[in-house]
Amino acid sequence: MTRTVTFTKEQIAAYAEASGDHNPIHLDDDFARSVGLPGVIAHGMLQMGIAGTVAAEAAGGGERLRRLVCRFSGMVVPGDRVIFSAEPAGPGKLDIHAVNETGEAVLTKSSAEYV
Amino acid sequence: MTETGVAGRTYPAVTFEIDKDSVAAFAKAIGADPAAGVPPTFAAVYALGATAPQLFGDPDAAIDFAKLLHAEQEFEWMRHPQPGETVTSQGRVASDMSRRGIRFVSFETETKGADGDGICRSRALFVIRQ
Numbered sequence: 001m002t003r004t005v006t007f008t009k010e011q012i013a014a015y016a017e018a019s020g021d022h023n024p025i026h027l028d029d030d031f032a033r034s035v036g037l038p039g040v041i042a043h044g045m046l047q048m049g050i051a052g053t054v055a056a057e058a059a060g061g062g063e064r065l066r067r068l069v070c071r072f073s074g075m076v077v078p079g080d081r082v083i084f085s086a087e088p089a090g091p092g093k094l095d096i097h098a099v100n101e102t103g104e105a106v107l108t109k110s111s112a113e114y115v
Numbered sequence: 116m117t118e119t120g121v122a123g124r125t126y127p128a129v130t131f132e133i134d135k136d137s138v139a140a141f142a143k144a145i146g147a148d149p150a151a152g153v154p155p156t157f158a159a160v161y162a163l164g165a166t167a168p169q170l171f172g173d174p175d176a177a178i179d180f181a182k183l184l185h186a187e188q189e190f191e192w193m194r195h196p197q198p199g200e201t202v203t204s205q206g207r208v209a210s211d212m213s214r215r216g217i218r219f220v221s222f223e224t225e226t227k228g229a230d231g232d233g234i235c236r237s238r239a240l241f242v243i244r245q
Contacts, residue, residue, distance in 0.1 A: 005146070018137070018144040020164050023180065035181040044185045045159045049145030052156035056147075062195065065155045069189045 001058040002085040005050055007042050009078045015046040037075070044072035047107060051084050051096050058086035058094055059114035067113040070096065074106035082106060120211040120220070121176045126169040128205040131161045135198035153198060158190045162224045162237040166206030170222055176208070178220070178243060187240040193233040202226050202234055209238070218243040 016022050021043055024031040029039040048070045056062035076082060081101045089095040089111065096110035133153060141157050142149040170176055171183075196202055209221040224237040 003146070011144070014140075015144040018140040019160055021159075025181075044188065045156070045163075046145065048188055049141075049147075049154065049156040049159065052154060053145055053147045056151075056155060062147075062151060062153075062155045065192060065195075067189070067191045068155065069187070071187045072185060 001054050001087075002083055003050065003054050004081060004083050006081045007076055007078055009040060012040060012042050012046065012078065015043055015049070019043070019045060021045065038077060040078065042076040042078075042080075044070070047072065047076060047082070047084075047098060050082075051086075051098060051107060051110065052112075054084045054086045055094055055096060055112040055114075058088070059112065064114040065112060066092075066115055067111075068096075069112070070110045071108050072106070073108040074100065074104050076100070076106050080106075086112065120218070121170075121173060121208045122211040123208060124173070124175075125207045126166060126173075126205065128203045129165045129169075131165045131202050131204055133157075133161060133196045133198055133200045133202060138198055153195055155190065155192060155195060157196075158192070158226070158235045158237055159188075161196065161202055162190070162204050162226045162235050163188070163222075163239055165204045166224045167222065167239065169206055170208065170220070176211075176220075178241070182244045184242045184244075185239060186242045187238075189238040191236045193235070194228075196226075196228070196234055201229055203229075213245070216245050218245055 094112040098107035226235040
């Protein structure tokens, strides 16, 4: 099960609004640069939300998910194209991967469990 | 590794209504089907999002938001909440350690239903450069 997402500033802003996480590193390029980032970055929790949709599909429905673990290992910036995948890893278990177009893993050691 | 800050601190429980319009907006933002019910990761809102501001606003915790990274997140669900349901979430600092100028704060949130049944356990690892 895979899903490819090209991140945009609009999508990151929509996630900020929907989640209530208005940290300016996700919304304001000037602020993000002032703290050493290249510009605004996507929320780790937006990546996890997308990974969760892929895991839910692989599990046969979100209501079956019992655990989701994500390690945010790489930054995602607007314009990045990320492939999210969930692969079977034994009964009731999934390995989760997210890799950007340069082959860098943006999620590592990520997994899900379902019933 | 030395213990720092607010290890063991528990914050007051927060009541949160699983509002269907908020759920729909969240589903849309992550590209989930809004007709498929509450996305599992809406726990980012009803568990983590409902309680983390207490930690970030705690003067004793002294967390510099500009130096904060969310390094890891885990959700464990006993069940998923329904739209219209009111849940209660309580946050706790499971550990707060510093090593070589980097502070690691493990923040756990337990979410329960109206009758006290378990819904979700959230564990966030925040890394703060010092």
